[in-house]
Amino acid sequence: MKNILLIGKNSFLAKAFNFLNKENFYSHREFKKIKFEKYDKLILLSMPNKYFVEKEKNFFFEKKILKKFINKEIHYISSSKLYPTKPRCSEKIKKLNIKLPYTYNKYMVEKLIKKNTKKYFIYRLSNVFLKNSYSKNTFFDLLYKNYHNFKKIDFNINLKSEKDFISISSLKIIFKMMLHDRIEYGLYNVGSEKGLNMKKVITLFLGKKVFKDAKTIKTGKKNSKSNFRYIKNNEFT
Secondary structure, three states: OOOEEEEOOOOHHHHHHOOOOHHHEEOHHHHHHOOHHHOOEEEEOOOOHHHHOOOOOOOHHHHHHHHHHOOOEEEEEEEHHHOOOOOOOOOOOOOOOOOOHHHHHHHHHHHHHHHHOOOEEEEEEOEEEEOOEOOOOOHHHHHHHHHHHHOEEEOOOOOOOEEEEEEHHHHHHHHHHHOOOOOOOEEEEEOOOOEEEHHHHHHHHHOOOHHHHOOEEEOOOOOOEOOOOEOOOOOOO
8 A cells, every 4th residue: 555645634534544644645726735646545634614614616736646546446435425414325326416516426427437547445434433533514514613612502403313424444444445456446425324313423432421410402393314235344355
């Protein structure tokens, strides 16, 4: 695994690739420093901040990188948020949730990669966590900050609904396997394959007394359960 480039070294998800040589980790700001000719595999984690709030038209950032990896192997981290909130979602669903800037931009980058190379691995990840460490503005980050700063639980997900979560540790096992000279190129959903009740999730992360201590509890009304086809640790053995 010597010739693998990772762009997005400051991403929370970079922790799932800490088995790789850190000398090959770069941020998007270090583009000019990268000697692209020495790499035959790319892991793309980085994404401009504006992609979270507005739909991109040109995708210059990705095109500049992909131009260096024509017909080479690309691993791209996408999101399960592309799927509609309904039972039994799968990669075969054609009507995806691309109304939001974030999901639209993820989907468009997926399409760019497919045009650039046949050797692609696109991972639509479920909710990723690492105990006591969360990516900024994700579900766990906001949940933790709102509770500890304001004693407040406030989000638009019903407590009875079920969501899928996967740990950084589990992702590390999966990515080690997928980066080891595999040729099963394509699109993959990656999750734990088990939906967790939101009330149970909150109790596990904030403690058993959380609902007694919280001053404000406000949640959505809709129930939802997403059921994907997942990569399991032994799927390709």
